[in-house]
Amino acid sequence: MAKTTIYAGLEIGTSKICVVVGEAKRDGTIKILGVGTAPSRGVRKGEIVDFDTVHTCLNDALVRAEDYSDVMIRNVFLGVSGGHIESVNNRGCYRLPADQSEITEDDVEEVKEIARNVPAPQDSISMHSVTRQYIVDGVEAVRQPIGRQARQLEADYHIVHGSLPRIQNSIKCVKEVPLEVEDVVFNGIAAAQVVLNREAKREGALMIDLGGGTADFVLYEDGMLTISGCVPLGGDHISQDIAMALQIPHGRAEALKITEGSCVYEDVPPGDMVRVEDDTGYVLGEVERAFLNEVIYLRVREILEQVHQRCEGHIGRLAAGVYLTGGSSLLKGIDVVAREVFGMKVTRAGSAPVSGVTATFENPQFSAPIGLIRYAQILDQEKPFLSPLKRLAHRMADLLSVAI
Structure with a gap:
């Protein structure tokens, strides 16, 4: 029988905190045992700004993951993001x-x-x-x-x-839960493990993980990781733009973005209006759908253009094209804008199919946390062949000792 190992991945994102528990087998398959999520507060652009608030949110997500998976979580692979990477x-x-x-x-x-x-x-x-x-x-x-x-x-x-103080802050926050950090992983690299298959990496592909506060990206050429990084802009910035443009609360702007918004504005019929409400449901008025969509388009295009600029010189060699994942990749019409910016095939993708609780977790917003499980599995499979494993242990010891 194939050996199985249980791993836990933790993503402290701008919009949500997510804990995934997965059972990884030697044959490469992964079974998701449980997922716990909680709205994220105290995080800005992928970085922790309020420890106490994050602790509360993290505990909520942890309890839910343990309840669903029936696993007591003690160690996690921590996914990190931010403009410092x-x-x-x-x-x-x-x-x-x-x-x-x-x-x-x-x-x-x-x-x-x-x-x-x-x-x-x-x-x-x-x-x-x-x-x-x-x-x-x-x-x-x-x-x-x-x-x-x-x-x-x-x-x-x-x-x-990445920035040592910022990574130390993330580790310190997790250790005070208390949880032990097995390793620190860039969310973009984690997500790519379940979004891009071997063929896409060989042909050349750019994956962009569009989150609430950041857009992580990785680019592969000839099967080799060539560029990776993070643009500190995401879905929350789109909602802020809507809130400012329409003078409405952020929560209503977020809801309007999801239910009525689109990244395409040029083909909207004249006079097509969208009703705007406050938090109580009171109708504040109406706004032209074309105007709402243009606000969304401008910010989305800015994010994608910044990624394009960071990958300058390599875009033309990506036969597999661009893959969009992350919660903000669900925005209507975002693939249209991406094709406009990159001039190539665009695929909106979730994580690779996994067995377990429910196929819901193939949703693109779970690509990074499920990718942490795949990353842990790959690292474990390579251990017998890695004589410099002690180097990893020393690096983690240095991080953790300073973070205590």
Whole structure:
């Protein structure tokens, strides 16, 4: 029988806090045992600004996840986001000793350390160091260099780093629940594990996870992670724009965005009106649907254009196109705007099919938290083959010790 392991993923988002409990099997399948969500308060643009309020919301989500899954949660994989997250590609070069002609495991570890040694901004810490490819005597796209005859070995790495104080704050908040943090994961990388399949990554694809306060993105070329990052804008900013434009409470603006809004405004018939109400249901008046949609369009286009700018030079090589996920990807017409900005095929996608509680969790708003389960599964499967696992342990120890 295939071995199973139970993992818990935690996403502290701007709009919701989500705890997912999943059972991962060695054959690669995942069964979702329970999901607990709670409205998120005390979080702005993916970053915690009010610890006490977040504690309350997190406890609510945790209790619900434990009740649904019948699992006592003690450890979580923590997903993080925010404008502080950036990435860089770096290549390390190592020449084998003169008396050696075959690449050994020690040589691979040596070139990895060289490739990972990238100067980072002050107060930053490396969150992910992802191997893109090895280059053996100038031959690129080598997946397994050990045992090959060579004189020179290079390693091409994608490195994601974030603000150490902000990540420490997230860990501290979780530990005070109390929960132990197994690892810290960039939400964009987590979501990509269940949104993009191997073929899409090989053909070239850009995934954008549109949340309440952030838009996380990852870009793959030839199966290799090439660009990742975060734009600190999301669905909440669209709601704020509507609230300001119509002079209505934020909650009503959010509801209006979801029930009546669209990202397409040019084809709206003249005179098509939308009723505007306050929190009590009292009718404040009417607004032209074209105007409401234009407010939404302008902000959505700004978000997507910022992602496009960060991926400049790579967009034309994405045969699989753009994948939109996250709660804000449910906005009507957002795929139309994305095609306008990127000029290619656009797919609105949830997480890959999983078994368990209900297919509801294939909804795009659950891509990142379910992706945390997949990430944990992949990390666990790689453990027997990773001699530098101690490096991960040391990194987490450093994070946690400062966060206590």
